[in-house]
Amino acid sequence: MQHEAIPEIQAATTLEALQTVKTKYVGKSGLVTRELGTLGKLPPEERKARGAEINAVRQAIQDALDTREATLRREALDAQLASEAIDVTLPGLPLPSGGLHPINRVYDDLTGIYERLGYTVVEGPEVEDEHHNFEALNVPWYHPARDLQDTFWLEDGRLLRTHTSPMQIRYMTEHEPDLKIVVRGKVYRYEATDATHESMFHQLEGLVVGDHISMADLKGTIAEMARGLYGPGAKVRFQPSYYPFVEPGADFAVYWDNPRGESKWLELGGCGMVHPSVFKAVDDLREAQGKTRVYEGKTGFAFGLGPERIAMLKYKIPDIRYFYANDPRVIGQFRGELE
Amino acid sequence: MKIPYSWLKELVPGLPVVSELEPILAGLGLPLEGVEEVAAPPAGVLLVAVKAAEAMPGTQLTRLTLDAGEHGERVIASGAGNAVGLPAGTMLALVSPGTELGGMTYGVRALQGVESWGMAASAKELGLGESSAGLMLFPAGTAKPGTPMRELWAADHVLDVEVTPNRADVLSALGLARDLAAFLKLELVEPAAGPQAVGEGEIRVSLPPKGIRIERDPTQKLRFGCDRFVARTVSGLRNGPAPLWMQRRVTLSGMRSIDLIVDTSNYVMLELGQPTALYDRRDVRGDQILVAFGLRQGERVRDLLGGEHEVGPEDLLILDGAQPEVSTVAEAFETAGQPRPGDTVLGIAGIMGGDHGHVRADTTDVVIEVAHFDPVLLRRTSTRLGLKTDAVYRYERGVDPLLPERAAARLVGLLGDAGGQVHPGATVVGDPEIPGRIEATGEQIRALLGMPVDTGEMRGILTRLGCVVEGEGDTLSVLPPSWRVDMAIWQDLAEEVARLHGFAHLPESLPTLRVHESNVGAEKPGVARATLRRTLAGIGAQEVVTYTFTSDEEAEKARTERPGVRLRNPLTADRTGLRTALYPSLVKAAQAHAKGDRALIFEMGRIFPASGETERVGLLMRGPLAPRTDQAGIAGDFRAFKGLVESLAGTLGASFELRQLRGEAVPSALHPGIAGEVVWNGQSVGWLGALHPEIAQAFGLKGDTFLMEAALPLPGREWTFRDPSRTPAAWRDLAVITPAGVSYGEIAALLREHGGTLLESVEPFDVFTGEQIGTGNRSVAVRLVFRGDRTLTDAEVDPVMDALMGAVRAQGWSIREK
Structure with a gap:
């Protein structure tokens, strides 16, 4: 029987066929099962030996069945897997992928650094009045420093802010010292557009006010920013300059240890110690609103820089007009972690 | 501001070479926008003397007979306007044959029958300046005829220095040299002084006795317009070309050489920073000058370049011949009885000279005006008139109020050198306002800077800058020099200390402060x-x-x-x-x-x-x-x-x-x-x-x-944590038939409104239109999910469903039966 069963098992090519063979031999009424049923009719002395013999046959058949079943199951799985094969090199279901505008990426880099230093990021109006944009910042209407900032005037006498500095005034009028803020936002200059000039661009403005703020604190803060932007090797250089709303005033440059090109000093922005007349102007505004005068006698620093310039230097963008032309082939490049 | 290096070097003999100046100037807050290398004219450009200038009949040309020194007598034809009638002895720049200039080689060529020996050149043709209006001319005796021009007009470097609006004091060779000398601790050689005035001048000058207040002026001060006016006189001048050395400096500084009188005025401005005005004395009637606020509103003034300007009662003018002690020209006219107001205006103060009074080729006697005007009033007038001149550029930034007497002496000295007779006297009126004393302590300055500089060094720095420093110990009582009109508060002293001690020495620290509670939430x-x-x-x-x-x-x-x-x-x-x-x-x-x-x-x-x-x-x-x-x-x-x-x-x-x-x-x-x-x-x-x-x-x-x-901002929401429910949900489906114009949102809103606390969600799963439900109707099938604190029974859900169906029907809508 074993000699008949084993070839039959081997010949089964499907699990169903194998099941039929299994039923035929070891099923409830299978041949081996029936043979076992005959043991009772045998004399006791023969019964044991015959039993062992049949069980051996049964075991051999069962082993063959198990082996064959495992083989058939593997073959079936292989076939199924083979049938399920996919060319994974074909593209996936198209889904959109988005990204931030390069200016806001640079802004996020910058504000990220300042947030780690405990600064609050704020924004303010782009249409300003002359008082906040100039006069409260120690630039009376007749001051020659007005020539430095060509202004878009509005028909109603207001103007498009020429810098983010009016937010110094607005923020201080609303909040009390000590404070640490950075301001982000668009600014406007009455300027013809070319590769390095735009009539609309962006600024990041910083303001810190407290009791014993020093110019060394300002330099250390700019140095923190420089290292955050350009790595641990970045250095900061201050040179005297003039902004009417600070005294002393300086321009700052950062030494960029450029891994991909020429290392050099980059002139990034202006800064200085808040001019006492700015604190006075703020207190005047506060007083007019029924608030207490809290700024006179304080010290503070302010700084400003342009994210366009940083982006142009960092990413070698040749023309400022790329930023607002919104060509997806240009602005779509600024994705992921950029080294 | 453009300035030739050689000029600075003359004032500060120890000045480092050009290539080392860039970082030094930047460290002073005076960055270089550029350095231009200016070549000398080629060796073949000769200074030659005019022997005769004759018009060539039937042509526009002038035949010039020239003494070319070792080259002998030479003749050229020139079409330049200023070649006409040139006096003998006048020298000019001749491009001699064989000289290469601007890519071409000059030779001898026939011009209307004259074998013209090279070419007499303009500044532009020589590559020395912008002016192409006429030949470059120099006074007789400038050099031995035939001398190569380059021996007197050497190559140089022109520095273009960026000057911020606060640093009016460096808008001159002297000012820049002074700052460099103070920073580098080098000797400063002051320019020649000129003859100090002795006694009264010949011109009577009156200033406005009444001041005006202008709108939105934070200082709210009464502005009188002019607080110092110095008038001097020089006679017997022969106006012609300025000396070569002066033309060279004026030209290299980016200005146009005009004639002796104008160039000398400009030269003094470039050297000392003081704008001046010179009038032909024939036009200063009665030897009287009146500084006064404007004509009647809308009165027109013609300037020396022919432009017309409308001026008014808040514009400061210079007038002649009027009576003193009147504040408006209208009054002046009444007292002087002048019927033609425009004729008497000599200039718009500090901005531009008038057509009346301006010096011309035949001017021999001049009245010199060296004044200090109110920067704000001048800027206001200049902005309104759209007149931006080198003079008002300096005035609006702030000229040294004590400079006029010195500048007047220098100016008459130079005119005297050029052959004029200088009257020894001067008219000096007005009471100039000079910067006041500033009190500070060394500690105050150290704290603001965060930089360790000892008070002794501060004294040294401020003294080198021209301040008079008094006070004991740590106290600094500082009188800034009159030219530092920008120094007013102790923070200005801190800036000067930092600037001369060197911004490079600023340490780096971080601010320590505790942010006030009013800032919380601003982020x-x-x-x-x-x-x-x-x-x-x-x-x-x-x-x-x-x-x-x-x-x-x-x-x-x-x-x-x-x-x-x-x-x-x-x-x-x-x-x-x-x-x-x-x-x-x-x-x-x-x-x-x-x-x-x-x-x-x-x-x-x-x-x-x-x-x-x-x-x-x-x-x-x-x-x-x-x-x-x-x-x-x-x-x-x-x-x-x-x-x-x-x-x-x-x-x-x-x-x-x-x-x-x-x-x-x-x-x-x-x-x-x-x-x-x-x-x-x-x-x-x-x-x-x-x-x-x-x-x-x-x-x-x-x-x-x-x-x-x-x-923006898109509103946030109130939220408290909710433990996810473990009780099973019950659900029912409902198909609502409405007119097609009713939106799903309206149906869902109605169901939510009437679903009570048990209705958890409403989700649509089928939208159907068809004749079965009537044309113009639409059926929306929704799945309603109910959930309570424990498993819900039909007895709990059914009443809610009844309420919902009732609400649907109350709208006039119907339920689609299965």
């Missing part, structure tokens, strides 16, 4: 913006930043409010005002790029409608959801767009609902049938829908474009 809008921006990028949209400018035409095309915030001085016709909505910017961005066939872009920006400046977020989608591939993608239809916004809201944890808009309520930007009101966390914040096809067409967009525009 929230910024954090919300950043989160929204990144989430929008995360759902697949590309951020754009667009121009805030728009025009009436564009607003009309986009069917939005015309810009109410309008530029007084637009740069271009398409940028005349500020946008009143965000979507036109997005539509333009979508149209301009990706060939307009696909875009999924967003912007967060400010808009300026009549209701006031506000912040918006806009999202635009057109074309397939993702870039087209060979495989089927997700269609970029309304569902996909709304799904994106739902995904956005989901990620931000916000509830988002779109309410159908109809009729008048549909924003003009949108397709009237595909428009919804965005309800975000229960508040109406904006709209979403399909761009109106006519707008799409106007902007050149084909196919559907979907838009959302919403106000």
